[in-house]
Amino acid sequence: MSIGSTSHVNVVSLFGFSLEGSKQALIYEYMPNSSLDKYIYSENAKEILGWERLYGIAIGIARGLDYLHHSCNTRIVHFDIKPQNILLDKDFSPKIADFGLAKLCHTKESKLSMTGARGTIGFIAPEVYSRTFGVVSTKSDVYSYGMMLLEMVGGRRNVKSTVTNSSEKYFPDWIYGHFDQEVGLQACKVTTGIEEIAKKMILISLWCIQVLPVHRPTITNVLEMFERSLDDLDMPPKQNFYELL
Incomplete structure (x- = not known):
């Protein structure tokens, strides 16, 4: 009922459901351009989507999350933000989908009580699998969003087991150290003229994946960061990403 009552351009619309004996189905709007992972992991992703469109998709996902976190009658924490769960319509506008792991909470609550971890390895916030890092909240989705943004x-996937150099296996750790170096932009296939877009996306993502949730921005803050110029964004503190992994 909660998902069915959502209405936002960046959240997939649930039309209804079907129950026929053992056959159960949720009926969502059709998204002709499939999911985001089909594009970002391909060899020519930047040529297919283009950096400007990729940038717009990133902002659209953040707007959808902001709606789920702050504008629904019942706050929804998704807990499985990843490229496979971002669907693209005919105009490549993103829509958040697959609420199988989502959790509801009252709008006045800032933290969630949970038993056990939920999510996808590589995108799960540290506090979701160990409460020693902090409380589980909407900022757990912000962490997943940051990992997806990277x-x-x-x-490429942030963890790349085929790389022989261990320092390059975990992309967040590598890109932090190569952020201001030409090799960093080359690795991301950044072409002339869109360096600011790429650097802004990297900076915002590194803020989102801060290990402690108290140091992460809210998704509303993330949208504000997208509106600021690159010069107005500070470099986040270095995290011991690889050791955490």
């Missing part, structure tokens, strides 16, 4: 920029 994969969109890098055009």
